[in-house]
Amino acid sequence: xxxxxxxxxxxxxxxxxxxxxxxxxxxxxxxxxxxxxxxxxxxxxxxxxxxxxxxxxxxxxxxxxxxxxxxxxxxxxxxxxxxxxxxxxxxxxxxxxxxxxxxxxxxxxxxxxxxxxxxxxxxxxxxxxxxxxxxxxxxxxxxxxxxxxxxxxxxxxxxxxxxxxxxxxxxxxxxxxxxxxxxxxxxxxxxxxxxxxxxxxxxxxxxxxxxxxxxxxxxxxxxxxxx
Amino acid sequence: xxxxxxxxxxxxxxxxxxxxxxxxxxxxxxxxxxxxxxxxxxxxxxxxxxxxxxxxxxxxxxxxxxxxxxxxxxxxxxxxxxxxxxxxxxxxxxxxxxxxxxxxxxxxxxxxxxxxxxxxxxxxxxxxxxxxxxxxxxxxxxxxxxxxxxxxxxxxxxxxxxxxxxxxxxxxxxxxxxxxxxxxxxxxxxxxxxxxxxxxxxxxxxxxxxxxxxxxxxxxxxxxxxxxxxxxxxxxxxxxxxxxxxxxxxxxxxxxxxxxxxxxxxxxxxxxxxxxxxxxxxxxxxxxxxxxxxxxxxxxxxxxxxxxxxxxxxxxxxxxxxxxxxxxxxxxxxxxxxxxxxxxxxxxxxxxxxxxxxxxxxxxxxxxxxxxxxxxxxxxxxxxxxxxxxxxxxxxxxxxxxxxxxxxxxxxxxxxxxxxxxxxxxxxxxxxxxxxxxxxxxxxxxxxxxxxxxxxxxxxxxxxxxxxxxxxxxxxxxxxxxxxxxxxxxxxxxxxxxxxxxxxxxxxxxxxxxxxxxxxxxxxxxxxxxxxxxxxxxxxxxxxxxxxxxxxxxxxxxxxxxxxxxxxxxxxxxx
Numbered sequence: 001x002x003x004x005x006x007x008x009x010x011x012x013x014x015x016x017x018x019x020x021x022x023x024x025x026x027x028x029x030x031x032x033x034x035x036x037x038x039x040x041x042x043x044x045x046x047x048x049x050x051x052x053x054x055x056x057x058x059x060x061x062x063x064x065x066x067x068x069x070x071x072x073x074x075x076x077x078x079x080x081x082x083x084x085x086x087x088x089x090x091x092x093x094x095x096x097x098x099x100x101x102x103x104x105x106x107x108x109x110x111x112x113x114x115x116x117x118x119x120x121x122x123x124x125x126x127x128x129x130x131x132x133x134x135x136x137x138x139x140x141x142x143x144x145x146x147x148x149x150x151x152x153x154x155x156x157x158x159x160x161x162x163x164x165x166x167x168x169x170x171x172x173x174x175x176x177x178x179x180x181x182x183x184x185x186x187x188x189x190x191x192x193x194x195x196x197x198x199x200x201x202x203x204x205x206x207x208x209x210x211x212x213x214x215x216x217x218x219x220x221x222x223x224x225x226x227x
Numbered sequence: 228x229x230x231x232x233x234x235x236x237x238x239x240x241x242x243x244x245x246x247x248x249x250x251x252x253x254x255x256x257x258x259x260x261x262x263x264x265x266x267x268x269x270x271x272x273x274x275x276x277x278x279x280x281x282x283x284x285x286x287x288x289x290x291x292x293x294x295x296x297x298x299x300x301x302x303x304x305x306x307x308x309x310x311x312x313x314x315x316x317x318x319x320x321x322x323x324x325x326x327x328x329x330x331x332x333x334x335x336x337x338x339x340x341x342x343x344x345x346x347x348x349x350x351x352x353x354x355x356x357x358x359x360x361x362x363x364x365x366x367x368x369x370x371x372x373x374x375x376x377x378x379x380x381x382x383x384x385x386x387x388x389x390x391x392x393x394x395x396x397x398x399x400x401x402x403x404x405x406x407x408x409x410x411x412x413x414x415x416x417x418x419x420x421x422x423x424x425x426x427x428x429x430x431x432x433x434x435x436x437x438x439x440x441x442x443x444x445x446x447x448x449x450x451x452x453x454x455x456x457x458x459x460x461x462x463x464x465x466x467x468x469x470x471x472x473x474x475x476x477x478x479x480x481x482x483x484x485x486x487x488x489x490x491x492x493x494x495x496x497x498x499x500x501x502x503x504x505x506x507x508x509x510x511x512x513x514x515x516x517x518x519x520x521x522x523x524x525x526x527x528x529x530x531x532x533x534x535x536x537x538x539x540x541x542x543x544x545x546x547x548x549x550x551x552x553x554x555x556x557x558x559x560x561x562x563x564x565x566x567x568x569x570x571x572x573x574x575x576x577x578x579x580x581x582x583x584x585x586x587x588x589x590x591x592x593x594x595x596x597x598x599x600x601x602x603x604x605x606x607x608x609x610x611x612x613x614x615x616x617x618x619x620x621x622x623x624x625x626x627x628x629x630x631x632x633x634x635x636x637x638x639x640x641x642x643x644x645x646x647x648x649x650x651x652x653x654x655x656x657x658x659x660x661x662x663x664x665x666x667x668x669x670x671x672x673x674x675x676x677x678x679x680x681x682x683x684x685x686x687x688x689x690x691x692x693x694x695x696x697x698x699x700x701x702x703x704x705x706x707x708x709x710x711x712x713x714x715x716x717x718x719x720x721x722x723x724x725x726x727x728x729x730x731x732x733x734x735x736x737x738x739x740x741x742x743x744x745x746x747x748x749x750x751x752x753x754x755x756x757x758x759x760x761x762x763x764x765x766x767x768x769x770x771x772x773x774x775x776x777x778x779x780x781x782x783x784x785x786x787x788x789x790x791x792x793x794x795x796x797x798x799x800x801x802x
Contacts, residue, residue, distance in 0.1 A: 025653050025662065026729035032649045033722075040642050043620050047628045063621055064567035064614065071613040075606045078656065085658020086602070087588065088595045117378045157373040158524070160589070160665055164731065168742070171731040172662050175589055179525050180372065182592040201665040203366050203735040205378035206296040 087186070091174070095187050096147045109148045111140050115178045116155035117205050120198055120213040139213060145220040147189045154180040160201030161186070163215060167195035175201050190217040247332040253324060254696050256342055260321030261689055261696075263349055265765060267313035268682075270356070272758050274306040279754045282739050283747040293382050299737035300364030301384075304392075305355055307367025312399050313352035315542040315677055318685040320344060320406050323490050323545050325692065327413050330484045330552065332420050332453060336413040340405050348402035354395035361388035366735065368535060369396070371511050371527050386515065393511055400504045400534075403497055403541075410494035414465055414487060418453045421464070421481035456481060465491040467572030477566065485568055489548020492576045496537050496544070499580055503534030525592060529584070536583035539673070542681035543644065544575055547615055549688055550637045554622065557629045568618050571611030578608040585655045589664050598657065605655025609648065616645050632706045636687025639714055643679025643721075647672050650725050665735075668728025674721040683713070686764070698776045705767035709760050716756030723749055 084090060096108060114121040122140035142148050152161050159178040165171045173196065176186040190196070200211035249257075281299050328335050335341055363384040365373045369392070377383035456464065460480065463469040467488045469480035510527045551568060584601030587593050619641055628634055650672045653659035663669065686709070694700050723746055728734070732743045739747060 025650075025659055026726060028653075029650050029725065029729070033646050036645060036649075037642070039620070040638065043623050044630065044638065046625045047623055047630070049625050049627075051625065064565070064617060067617045068567075068570075068610075068614060071610055075609055078652075079603065079606055082602070082656045082658050085656070086595075086598065087591065087657050087661070088598065090658065092591075117376070156376050158370050158528070162665075162733070168740075170742075172666065175661060175664060176591050177587070177589045179528065179590055179592065181522070181524055184591050186591055199733065201733055202370070203300070204373060205376075206293060206300055206364065206383055206737070207378060209296070209736045209738045 087176075091176075091186050091188060093185075093187065107146055109142050109146055111142065111148055111150050113150055113152035113161060113178070114155060115152060115159040115161065115200070117157065118200070118207040118211040120161075120200075120211065122198075122213065122215070139216060141216045141218060142190065143220050144190045144193045144217050147187055150176070150184075150186045150188065152176065152178040152184040152186070154178045154184075156180065157204050158202050159204050159211070162199045162201035163188075164197040164199065167197050167214065170197075172201075177202060190215075193217045193219045247329055249325065249328045249695075250334055250338070252338055253328055253335060253341070256338075256345060257321045257325050257692075258696050260317055260324075260345060262768075263345075264314055264317045264321065264685075265761075265768060267309055267317065267352055269758075269761055269765065271306050271309035271314060272754075272761065274302045274309070274359070276751075276754055276758055277302045278306065279747070279751040281737065283751045296737040297362050297364060297383055300366070300735075301359050301362045302364075303735065304364045304366055304369075305359035308355045308395075309352055310677075311367065311538060312348065312355070315681060316399075316403065316538065317345075317348055318681065319493065319542040319545050320348070320402075322549060322685065322688055323406060323410055323493065326486050326545070326549065326552070327410050327490050330420070330486045331413060333413070333417055335409055336416055337409045341409050344402045344405040344409070347398050347405070351395040351398035351402065354391050354398065358384075358388045358392040358395065361385075361391070363388035363392050365389070365392070368531060369507075370531075371507065371524060372514055372522070374511055375515055390515065393508055393515075396504065396508055400501055400508070403538075404501050407494040407498040407501070410490050411498070414491050415458075415461065418455050419461070419464075419483050419487065420453050421456065421483055422452075454481070464488075466495075466576055467492070467569040470566040470569035471573065482569065485551040485572075486548040488569065488572050489545050489551075492572055493541060493544045493548075496576060496579050497541050500534045500537035500583075503530040503532070503583075506530040507534070525590060528590070529587060529593070529597075532583040532586040536586065537579055539676065540575070540579040542677065542685070544579070546640065546681040546684035546688070547644075549684060550619060550641060553633055553687065553691055554619070554628065554637055557631060557634045565618075567614065571614045574607065574611035578604045578611070582608050582655070585660070588657050588660050602655065602657060606652070608655075609652060612644075612648055616641060632703065632710055633687040633691040635710060636683050636690070639710075640680050640682075640684035640687065643675050643683060643717070644681075647675030647677075647680060647721075651676065662731075663728065665733060666728035667724045667732040667734045670734050671721050671723075671725030671728055674717070674724060679714075679717045679721060683717075686710075686713070689768075693771070694780065697772060699771050699774065699780045701771050702767050705763050709764040709767070712756055712760030712763070716753045716758075716760065719753035719756065720750050723753065 089095065112123045114123075150161065152159075157180060160175055161178050161184075162175040163173045165173045174186070174188050176184055178184050194217055196215045196217060198213040198215055200208055204211065278299055281295060281302075324335060324341055361384055365377070365384075374389050374393070375386070460469075463472075464481060464483045465488055467485075469477060469482065472480055507527050507530045510522055510530070514522045581600055581604035584593070584597050585605040588598060588601070623638070630638075650663075650668055654663050654669070654672060690701055690706055727743050727746050730743075732739065732746075
């Protein structure tokens with residue numbers, strides 16, 4: 001029983017894993033739709049069966065009760081295993097061990113994001129020392145393996161700060177909404193060096209599709225901002 | 228089933244409705260609603276076709292330019308709002324009024340208000356189209372303050388179209404509120420059909436022999452009795468709460484038809500949600516003077532979704548209730564229902580009001596408790612949904628149901644809703660929603676849940692109640708074409724949306740990245756398939772409406788209004 005639970009937990013954790021999570025979700029979706037289509041068709045075909053089954057006869061098996069218990073059990077299990085992936089847990093200060101000391105030792109990279117129609121300005125500060133001056137370039141350069149604290153503000157409307165898995169349009173790696181008038185904070189640690197495309201994910205006006213930028217991730221312990 | 232080729236109908240099709248005659252006034256109103264829903268569906272569908280044509284870069288259309296984008300977003304905004312309010316909500320309203328009167332076996336309380344809700348809602352739809360003509364394109368959920376900050380006013384919309392759009396949404400809120408009140412008042416006042424709990428010897432038919440079942444007795448209920456209920460009992464019955472009572476108490480609790488439970492839950496949930504719309508609009512009207520003023524846009528957004536998530540369940544719940552009314556009628560014998568058919572409804576009532584906040588999972592400043600409640604409710608809504616699907620399938624298993632147009636539309640609607648739920652579940656969890664939020668998977672989910680859910684069921688209802696409204700049957704051949712083409716086109720683009728969304732395609736992109744170029748012509752093809760199929764339906768509808776009733780139509784109508792069919796349109800909480 002524990003082995004089954006463990007393997008199921010690993011399966012859903014794969015769906016929530018960074019990078020290839022969306023494809024896993026897609027495959028789960030396709031599998032479930034295929035199976036349920038088959039169930040619907042079988043039920044449809046059964047209704048033509050010459051041997052009719054009365055409703056009372058079906059009630060003998062208490063299928064609904066067992067079904068309820070199974071569905072409720074799965075939902076509770078999903079809730080419990082998804083807890084570590086909740087943004088306030090996985091992508092907040094709580095996700096960085098020893099946040100205060102990490103910040104003091106310069107292990108947290110802070111990127112201030114300013115979003116507006118239709119641009120991104122990303123200013124990187126590392127241990128309170130600006131590495132790249134604001135407005136110098138819309139690109140940000142951060143190190144892999146170190147937590148990045150994104151603090152986003154909007155100058156006008158709602159935007160969506162979305163980072164993709166590589167330099168072109170591909171899978172979404174992370175995202176948060178940039179709501180005007182409030183601090184929007186998100187923590188993330190890039191694992192691999194490379195260029196990561198940034199796009200606005202919340203419709204913000206007719207030039208919304210062009211609101212893009214890039215985050216360059218360099219290997220750990222390499223001086224940031226020189227790339 | 229043998230088809231009567233001459234009349235293009237199924238003459239042996241069982242009468243679909245209880246014996247109660249709705250008033251001619253309501254009959255006319257329902258027909259007006261249906262005609263208007265069809266018209267709105269055609270126009271809003273054409274807007275969608277325009278969007279897909281732009282995305283597919285058809286040479287006739289302007290390519291990659293600012294006016295092109297402005298046009299795309301204006302189409303997108305009007306399409307979304309009209310589909311939700313002018314189609315799904317108006318379909319809910321016509322069926323809500325019809326079902327409450329028909330299965331409640333009494334006239335509506337406030338017929339004039341019901342008529343007013345029709346005109347107010349349609350006026351709102353006209354204003355939405357008007358704002359589209361002036362290029363208003365803030366998106367169907369109108370995320371403020373974009374309403375007042377379009378970017379460059381000289382090429383986008385100005386304050387006037389924004390104000391017209393906001394007024395339209397005020398009218399939407401008013402119409403929905405009137406509808407909810409009419410349903411609630413009708414069901415809370417006067418008598419209701421109730422089930423009489425009985426014990427009867429329990430037999431099964433096996434190989435032509437009637438054998439007593441080993442358990443000896445079964446409990447069942449019919450709804451031939453009409454009685455006044457005390458307030459507490461009435462609320463417990465109308466919310467489905469009594470189905471969770473112990474067996475002894477269930478025995479003493481009258482059960483009302485499930486479709487009335489569905490109508491009541493729909494109306495109460497939406498009535499609670501409507502203030503969210505008014506709060507959002509009030510904030511908008513205040514901000515129209517000074518968009519950068521210190522308005523709380525996070526609260527405004529939360530308020531909108533408090534209204535807008537129930538609006539998704541608004542059509543869904545009433546038509547799910549309809550499936551309990553219509554599917555058994557196409558069985559060859561009366562079929563008992565059980566307490567399990569009522570048991571999902573208190574959960575629908577609770578969770579559909581709480582589920583809204585999963586729309587703001589990515590709003591990091593929202594309090595954690597709200598996020599946790601919304602994740603719980605998002606997963607929680609799966610529980611009643613799963614139970615409803617299970618009871619429907621158990622009911623259909625070896626049931627000898629006739630698969631006519633209505634029952635097939637209902638089954639397809641339940642399937643579409645289930646498939647939409649499968650992709651909705653990961654959107655209801657934080658960890659997986661991060662990959663899906665604001666991608667094309669979301670339109671995939673919405674089109675599965677709404678277009679392939681209640682909208683399909685609504686078509687099924689139209690085919691079933693049309694004879695009751697007009698004494699004439701719609702053509703079956705044209706109905707078959709309508710059914711298969713809508714199904715093919717609908718599933719085609721909803722599944723395609725979901726696939727490219729899961730790959731990372733962002734929604735609301737006037738210019739889709741080249742990665743997804745392959746999908747655009749297919750989306751246009753599937754959208755066209757749905758669009759063309761609706762013309763068969765419109766032709767069928769108008770042609771039948773204009774022709775005189777045949778003798779077969781009249782005979783069928785008479786048959787429909789004869790002896791009541793015990794126990795077939797509603798169930799028992801006690802079985």
